[in-house]
Amino acid sequence: MLFEALKAECPQEWEGYVTHPFVRQLAAGRLPESCFRHYLKQDYVFLLHYARAYALAVVKSDAVEDLKQSAALVDLLLNTEVPLHLKFSARWGLSESELAATPEADANRLYTRYVLDRGMSGDLLDLLVALAPCALGYAEIGRRLMADPDTRLEGNPYREWLELYAGTEFQEGAAVAATQLDRVAARRGIEGEVTRSGRWPDLVATFRTATRLEIGFWEMGLNP
Numbered sequence: 001m002l003f004e005a006l007k008a009e010c011p012q013e014w015e016g017y018v019t020h021p022f023v024r025q026l027a028a029g030r031l032p033e034s035c036f037r038h039y040l041k042q043d044y045v046f047l048l049h050y051a052r053a054y055a056l057a058v059v060k061s062d063a064v065e066d067l068k069q070s071a072a073l074v075d076l077l078l079n080t081e082v083p084l085h086l087k088f089s090a091r092w093g094l095s096e097s098e099l100a101a102t103p104e105a106d107a108n109r110l111y112t113r114y115v116l117d118r119g120m121s122g123d124l125l126d127l128l129v130a131l132a133p134c135a136l137g138y139a140e141i142g143r144r145l146m147a148d149p150d151t152r153l154e155g156n157p158y159r160e161w162l163e164l165y166a167g168t169e170f171q172e173g174a175a176v177a178a179t180q181l182d183r184v185a186a187r188r189g190i191e192g193e194v195t196r197s198g199r200w201p202d203l204v205a206t207f208r209t210a211t212r213l214e215i216g217f218w219e220m221g222l223n224p
């Protein structure tokens with residue numbers, strides 16, 4: 001699986017992302033509320049740009065299956081994920097107008113524009129690899145946190161967040177994204193020993209950069 005091969009190339013960055021102090025504090029219920037609210041506001045802005053990146057994936061698709069999958073994700077993001085985020089944020093006292101007026105943090109801008117740029121200058125595979133730490137990382141984070149003895153669900157104000165990303169629906173979505181990555185790679189002639197492909201160094205560099213930018217997003221969350 002391409003996703004596993006990419007992770008294996010940058011274990012330090014990957015561990016830094018999925019075990020970041022932000023998520024560990026969140027899982028233990030020790031994350032300051034100001035950090036979580038800051039994160040929620042920035043994540044709203046993030047989701048809108050993320051939807052744009054999948055819209056670009058529609059443009060970059062040359063197979064009907066990929067067109068459909070990316071188009072469905074744009075719809076899911078804008079018409080399900082964003083309303084869910086609004087509902088969730090409302091319970092933290094954040095209104096839609098407050099979220100919409102959020103000034104975009106540099107770390108946020110850096111990340112989403114990097115992904116869009118990889119998609120713009122590269123092909124669908126470059127774009128999906130740039131999206132992979134986001135599309136697949138949160139499912140892994142949710143799964144790991146649920147198995148972590150330091151995680152506390154009882155009385156944890158962030159319990160819903162944990163249950164969302166560890167939930168079946170989310171895990172299945174990530175599995176579909178991983179399958180698409182493999183399918184697109186195979187169509188570009190990258191199959192079997194993927195690490196011997198001429199494109200491998202560039203794909204690894206993209207994945208590593210996007211993973212580092214996810215770390216930057218957590219860091220931003222810790223510094224409201």
Ligand SMILES: Cc1ncc(C[n+]2csc(CCO)c2C)c(N)n1
Pocket residue numbers: 043046047050081133134135136138139173177214217
């Ligand atoms: C900074 C940041 N990175 C990743 C996600 C996770 N995520 C956003 S939309 C989506 C579903 C479609 O793949 C996933 C997994 C996030 N919320 N914020």
